[in-house]
Amino acid sequence: NAGVTQTPKFQVLKTGQSMTLQCAQDMNHNSMYWYRQDPGMGLRLIYYSASEGTTDKGEVPNGYNVSRLNKREFSLRLESAAPSQTSVYFCASSPTPDTQYFGPGTRLTVL
Amino acid sequence: AQSVAQPEDQVNVAEGNPLTVKCTYSVSGNPYLFWYVQYPNRGLQFLLKYITGDNLVKGSYGFEAEFNKSQTSFHLKKPSALVSDSALYFCAVRDSNTGGFKTIFGAGTRLFVKA
Numbered sequence: 711n712a713g714v715t716q717t718p719k720f721q722v723l724k725t726g727q728s729m730t731l732q733c734a735q736d737m738n739h740n741s742m743y744w745y746r747q748d749p750g751m752g753l754r755l756i757y758y759s760a761s762e763g764t765t766d767k768g769e770v771p772n773g774y775n776v777s778r779l780n781k782r783e784f785s786l787r788l789e790s791a792a793p794s795q796t797s798v799y800f801c802a803s804s805p806t807p808d809t810q811y812f813g814p815g816t817r818l819t820v821l
Numbered sequence: 822a823q824s825v826a827q828p829e830d831q832v833n834v835a836e837g838n839p840l841t842v843k844c845t846y847s848v849s850g851n852p853y854l855f856w857y858v859q860y861p862n863r864g865l866q867f868l869l870k871y872i873t874g875d876n877l878v879k880g881s882y883g884f885e886a887e888f889n890k891s892q893t894s895f896h897l898k899k900p901s902a903l904v905s906d907s908a909l910y911f912c913a914v915r916d917s918n919t920g921g922f923k924t925i926f927g928a929g930t931r932l933f934v935k936a
Contacts, residue, residue, distance in 0.1 A: 714864070741922060750830075752911060752926040753865070760922050768923060800864055807915065807922045808853060808872070812864030 712736055714813035716801050722819045723791045731786040731816050733801030739811070741804045742784035743768075744776060746797040747815075753800065759784055760807075791820045823848050825914045827927035834902045835935050842897040842910050842930045850918025854895040856886055859909040859929075868910075871895060872917075882906070902934045 717732045735742065740761045745753040745768075755768030759778040773795060775787045784803075788795060798817050802810040824847045834840045846852055853872050857865040869880025876888045886897045897910060912927040 743922075745926075750928055752928040754926075755923055758922050766922070802865075807924075809855070809867050809870060810865075810924070811867070812857075814864050815862075 714801055714803055714811055716799075716813040716816050718816060719814070720817050722821065723788075724821050725792060727791050728787070728789050729791065729818075730788075731799055731801075731818075732783070733785065733813060734783045735801075735803040735811070736782065737803060737805070737811065738781070739803035739805045740781070741807065742778065743802040743804075743810065744774075744784070744786045745800045745802065746770065746795075747800060748797050756786065756799075791818075793820045796820045823914055823916045823919075823923070823925045825912050825925050825927040827910075827912055827930045829930050830928075831931045831933060833933050833935065836904055837901050840899050840902040840906070840932065840934070842912075842932060844895045844897065844912030844927060845893050846895060846912070846914040847893060848914060848916040848919075850916045852893075852895075853915040853917050854886075854888060855913040855915075855924070856880065856884070856895075856897050857911045857913065857926075859911065861908075865911060868897070902932075904934050904936050907932055907934045 714735045743758040744756040757776040759765045762781045801813040804810040855870045856868040871888045879885045915924045
């Protein structure tokens, strides 16, 4: 099993550009999450999907959109990137709202 | 509202000595508590969790944590530290009554184990 995979691993954008971060899990988990990790701030929840067909806002949703494409895939889109969105982005999945399994992360820099 | 605090940015310990990484939390309902570890350039890995029952929870790699309701704490412990334990540790909490799918993570504590 690959677990949770994320693409790309690294990305550099210019302010105003758009991009989509991809996430897939092969553990048949119902729930999926997107977090951002910034130094000294831990992980902050951007959006989550409790089950296929549903998405909800987390702590810091502004500037992001998500799509739960199917049970396996959950993508995060930045429509117009800003330097404040420079961060490391983690996708996670879980069978229940408890123990989460994390992907390796995407390091995004917005210039 | 849920919150979690990790009061130490870094903990230094010598190999073979016991280690403690501190965590306190605040929830309005019953807490579900978690510890995760992050190695360099990797995603977080689950270590252990407290849902209900015995206040002493045992997890992966010899780690354990003690739930203390009166002190609202969930400190991570290990009797004998290894150099390979050096990593970033995150405490997390979810309010079982009102938290839904939202787990709140602390800022993290960097553990450095010296040989």
